[in-house]
Amino acid sequence: MTTSILEEWHEQRKNFNPSNPASINHMHEFKEKVKLHEQTEGNLRILVDIYCMLRMYSEAYKIFTSVMDLGNKKDQKKFGSIKYYIDNPNCVKPLYPCKIREDKTIKTVIPKFKYLPDPVQSKIFETEEVVTCDCCEQEVDVYYTGGIYAIEEAEYLCPTCIHSGAAAKKYDGSFQQDLINDETVVNANFTEEIMCRTPGYVSWQGNNWMAHCSDYCAFIGYVGWSELVELDITEQFENYTGFSTEELSESLMNNGHHQGYLFQCLQCGRYVLYSDFS
Ligand SMILES: [Zn+2]
Ligand SMILES: [Zn+2]
Numbered sequence: 001m002t003t004s005i006l007e008e009w010h011e012q013r014k015n016f017n018p019s020n021p022a023s024i025n026h027m028h029e030f031k032e033k034v035k036l037h038e039q040t041e042g043n044l045r046i047l048v049d050i051y052c053m054l055r056m057y058s059e060a061y062k063i064f065t066s067v068m069d070l071g072n073k074k075d076q077k078k079f080g081s082i083k084y085y086i087d088n089p090n091c092v093k094p095l096y097p098c099k100i101r102e103d104k105t106i107k108t109v110i111p112k113f114k115y116l117p118d119p120v121q122s123k124i125f126e127t128e129e130v131v132t133c134d135c136c137e138q139e140v141d142v143y144y145t146g147g148i149y150a151i152e153e154a155e156y157l158c159p160t161c162i163h164s165g166a167a168a169k170k171y172d173g174s175f176q177q178d179l180i181n182d183e184t185v186v187n188a189n190f191t192e193e194i195m196c197r198t199p200g201y202v203s204w205q206g207n208n209w210m211a212h213c214s215d216y217c218a219f220i221g222y223v224g225w226s227e228l229v230e231l232d233i234t235e236q237f238e239n240y241t242g243f244s245t246e247e248l249s250e251s252l253m254n255n256g257h258h259q260g261y262l263f264q265c266l267q268c269g270r271y272v273l274y275s276d277f278s
Pocket of ligand 2: 212213214265266267268269270
């Protein structure tokens, strides 16, 4: 192993940010560079770590099983954690290279969604690429990849096709799996808007939209306990998770196995928390 690769690896590892597409791409570039180097055990172990960081566990597994020493406690532990993801592929989404837009100014018009005050900020819509909407076939730079509950799959939908109801109509589907606490919602238009004209959040177990008072809530964002602390609302949300606040403070993590979904009532302004597990 040359010193430079090892040094570069330490640098890459320190600066890696899995939620930044540019950082993911840098890690892929570095991976290709390491692959071109001599296949020493040291270099192969770096490759294993890179694949783990990129959550590409089958690739990590293939290489690790060729270099590991199961007499070594550290290797045993590492083998166990890689094996876990091989056996539970649904628990993890690999970080593949991303297409990055040069120009970050959003051109696509985003209509106003009643139940999504800020759909880009709350990560309902993505803006990393330019894609073609499966419904209107227009090129857009703001799009939804959460799909629709329908027989046919929709890969990309634009905000306008969702907002107008065109996408739900075309696919004869809806964006929510279930509605929670909706017994007091009597206005059928509200229900139609949430089911057919509001994109769902991406969840582990299905999009279940919260209602409060006599309307559906606005989706504020994906949260873990630390996000609730940051918002300073740990004492003042309505808890629909089925867990005590103490349990939540220990297990709720954004992008983790116990994921929180934060809503806010459009009528009384209360925060409402829902969660599910991977
Ligand atoms: Zn469209
Ligand atoms: Zn309310």
